[in-house]
Amino acid sequence: MSEPALPPYRRSEVRAETEAALAARRELGPEYDEHIAAGLAERVEQLAAYRSVELQHSSARERAELELAQTTQRQGFVLGIISLGVGIPITAISANLAEPHLLGIAVSWAGIVGVNVAHRLGTRRGRLAGGSDPRR
Known part of the structure; x- marks a missing residue:
């Protein structure tokens, strides 16, 4: 199984903490294994909770982007x-x-097309400013 996707600074912190725990175990001896393991287990639980919250936020953001995309398509x-x-x-x-x-027909349809183009450009500009693309 692959390593969870943590920010790079988190990976270095985890590695440093693990190495420090192993060094402490070597210095203190096997009688402190339980305390060292408990400390590592607590850190793993913290990282799991952090990652869980991170995934929940990511999922909520993706749902909001999808909802916005559907609303934009419906409006169009x-x-x-x-x-x-x-x-x-x-x-x-x-x-x-x-x-x-023919001139009256052309002018009226040019206005209708203009309204539709303006709407489309407005939604595209809003998408670009928001950083999401509802067409995916």
């Missing part, structure tokens, strides 16, 4: 549906009011 989907629903009557109205008709 809803905006697309609303854009299509609103785009049809706006197209009809702008085609009837503008001369030439």
Whole structure:
């Protein structure tokens, strides 16, 4: 089994503490083995508790990032549906009011596309500032 992922400074501390305990055992003799083992066991329990909390925080952060990604995708989907629903009557109205008709249609759809692009760029900018990528 591989060594748990501890920060480098933690690994050196653990190694130093273990070596100090072994040196103490050599100096004090076998009659102090129980005390030395108890001290090492306490340190191992502390490291296990530290790692457990670290994993819980990591898991909570990943869940929050996933939830944010799902919300962003849902918002984009809803905006697309609303854009299509609103785009049809706006197209009809702008085609009837503008001369030439194609100009009214182009302007109305350019506005709809502009809103969707602005939304997409805003969510991308928010993702980059937050450091997460919901597309993964």
